[in-house]
Amino acid sequence: MKDEDVWLHALLESVRVGVHAVNDCGVTILYNQTAATLDGLSREEVLGRHVLDVYPSLTEETSSLLRVLRSGDPVLLRRQSYRNFRGDEVHTANATRAVYRDGRLYGALEIAQDITEVQHLAERVVELQAATRPPRSGERSAAVRYTLDDVLTADPTLLEMKARAKRAARTSSPVLIYGPTGTGKELFAQGIHAASPRANGPFIAQNCAALPGPLLEGILFGTVKGSFTGAENRAGLFELASEGTLFLDEIHALPIDLQAKRSTD
Numbered sequence: 001m002k003d004e005d006v007w008l009h010a011l012l013e014s015v016r017v018g019v020h021a022v023n024d025c026g027v028t029i030l031y032n033q034t035a036a037t038l039d040g041l042s043r044e045e046v047l048g049r050h051v052l053d054v055y056p057s058l059t060e061e062t063s064s065l066l067r068v069l070r071s072g073d074p075v076l077l078r079r080q081s082y083r084n085f086r087g088d089e090v091h092t093a094n095a096t097r098a099v100y101r102d103g104r105l106y107g108a109l110e111i112a113q114d115i116t117e118v119q120h121l122a123e124r125v126v127e128l129q130a131a132t133r134p135p136r137s138g139e140r141s142a143a144v145r146y147t148l149d150d151v152l153t154a155d156p157t158l159l160e161m162k163a164r165a166k167r168a169a170r171t172s173s174p175v176l177i178y179g180p181t182g183t184g185k186e187l188f189a190q191g192i193h194a195a196s197p198r199a200n201g202p203f204i205a206q207n208c209a210a211l212p213g214p215l216l217e218g219i220l221f222g223t224v225k226g227s228f229t230g231a232e233n234r235a236g237l238f239e240l241a242s243e244g245t246l247f248l249d250e251i252h253a254l255p256i257d258l259q260a261k262r263s264t265d
Contacts, residue, residue, distance in 0.1 A: 018092070018112035022065050024105050026051050038114045040088040057083040064096040068108040072098045077255075079115075079215060091115050093212050115215055144203045148191035151184075161188070169195035186247060193245040201244025204237055209253035217258055 012019055018035030022028050031046045039046070039054075046054050051063055060066050062082075064075045074097035081091045096110040148162050148169075168175045169192045177185045186205060193203045211219060222236030237246055248254075 021107055021109045022051060023107040026066055026069060035112060038112060039084050039090055041084055054085055055082050056085055064094050065108045065110050068096045068098050077213060115212060144190045144194055146187050146190045147194040165192050166195055168192055189247040198244050202241055203245045204241045205247040205249060206237055207249045209250040213255035213258055
């Protein structure tokens with residue numbers, strides 16, 4: 001083994017992300033132990049085999065490695081769900097790009113982060129949010145513990161903020177609440193909800209910094225069966241918050257491309 005190969009092997013086995021490379025025919029030529037652990041396979045079961053033989057639930061369209069081989073365009077961050085040939089389900093966030101040698105397409109390299117556990121937890125959160133939606137009988141959401149009357153103050157600045165919040169509650173426009181951590185942004189969000197015509201609808205809070213972008217998109221907007229491998233029909237938080245309020249905490253943490261999207265509900 002050449003010196004550079006020794007260093008490359010050491011590097012691949014020290015990183016905590018899966019590394020998977022295929023040649024221009026889609027056959028695996030490099031696969032580190034982290035990727036093997038992520039996929040629930042051994043390296044011997046993957047090296048030297050075509051991607052679709054190892055992951056039969058994928059297709060030429062849904063495999064990010066094969067898509068990059070076909071188009072040459074990089075996939076910077078893409079959610080992918082698939083099953084290996086044993087039937088085990090895996091959820092990843094992938095970054096994939098083409099590799100060229102002497103101007104010719106040589107293969108594709110992918111770095112994958114395991115989001116399986118986070119995916120299941122996030123889906124469970126959405127299920128719980130759906131289960132705890134208030135009935136349409138006028139009962140207030142259990143998630144709302146505060147109203148604007150709970151903000152007790154004689155400070156002129158805070159009194160003005162309460163007045164602004166009450167005016168905002170009378171509109172159907174999105175409201176931006178900003179300030180340092182611990183200053184009561186969710187308290188004001190709950191207060192605005194409680195003072196609004198949507199007070200008897202659901203109040204759902206989601207920390208945007210708590211989940212990776214590819215996963216958060218499905219949580220917010222929902223998924224449709226067939227939209228990606230392994231996707232099922234599932235309502236998103238925008239739909240669950242219909243006729244109520246969705247509070248997006250740490251909204252600045254949303255990826256730029258996701259910030260541009262919107263719900264049609």
